[in-house]
Amino acid sequence: MSDKLSRRDIVSKAGILGIGALIGKFTTQVAQAQNSTAVLNKSHSPNKYPWPYVELDPTVTAQIAYEEWYRIWCGGTVIYSIFSQLAKKVGEPYKSFPTEPFVILEGGVAGWGTVCGSVNSAALIANFIIGPRTKGGSVWGHVIASNMLDWYSHANMPIFVPKNPKANKKSIVRTVSESPLCHVSVGKWMRASGYPINSPERKDRCARVAASVAYKLVEDLNRWHRGEYDENIAWGPGKAGITSQFNCAECHGAKIPKPPTPLKKI
Structure with missing residues (x-):
């Protein structure tokens, strides 16, 4: 095996090493993100709003x-x-x-x-x-x-x-x-x-x-x-002037009490 490396070999190996480094860095970042999320989710107070949410199907x-x-x-x-x-x-x-x-x-x-x-x-x-x-x-x-x-x-x-x-x-x-x-x-x-x-x-x-x-x-x-x-x-x-539904008459007929109107300023 020759100890000499061609320019193509150097570029090729450098590319492989670069990709490997990027993959390693990405994997580390994902792991860190997952770990930090796990810590956050274990300690999230129910009195702190909004609650963490991810979209569901x-x-x-x-x-x-x-x-x-x-x-x-x-x-x-x-x-x-x-x-x-x-x-x-x-x-x-x-x-x-x-x-x-x-x-x-x-x-x-x-x-x-x-x-x-x-x-x-x-x-x-x-x-x-x-x-x-x-x-x-x-x-x-x-x-x-x-x-x-x-x-x-x-x-x-x-x-x-x-x-x-x-x-x-x-x-x-x-x-x-x-x-x-x-x-x-x-x-x-x-x-x-x-x-x-x-x-x-x-x-x-x-x-x-x-x-x-x-x-x-x-x-x-x-x-x-x-x-x-x-x-x-x-x-x-x-x-409606009162906490109510929109169709009271459907069940309650003509005996629905009317809420008082606001008082007029004197």
Whole structure:
């Protein structure tokens, strides 16, 4: 073997060494970034907003929500479908966050038929991740939560079609609730479909509704994360003079009390 190196050999070997050095440097930087992220995620305070967030797949999230509905119902499943993924992808504060207590939101809070557990938990998630609007915090958690209620009220539910549905396998009746209330949403669907509250078909319907909410929420959170969410609040108490819905007369007839008008200045 000759001890002499040609110019081509020198250039070739230098190139290989240079590429090797770059790869080594890149690998080191990635390892350092991963280590620093791991340390950050282990120590992130739940009282520090916003919480760390990475974009999720809406379809994957919705499928998780559908399947978990049968374990922790509408309120718990939406939270679990998002936080369980972020616990694996991000770490804290999601990893130690308890999701099962939110089973209490089922049936509009312990079966009382108030706000549907799925949108109730969606509102909580938006405010956990983005933060509350108190003390100079971001307003976007509040806006996303409010608009989720409006979207839920006007969407032709359920929207999401799961893999291997447990009922309604050929087709499913869809209804517009015109309300975020559980008893209105479920009641209208039961009337349109003819299925009772304890039927597999009604349970499948509510599991799909929760999955639809999880899908929509992830879409909105991803847009917020990219700085692309810029919607205005669709409905608020300022439009009616009282904290209320937009269609009271549908159920309450002519006996709806009118809020007092603002006092005139003397």
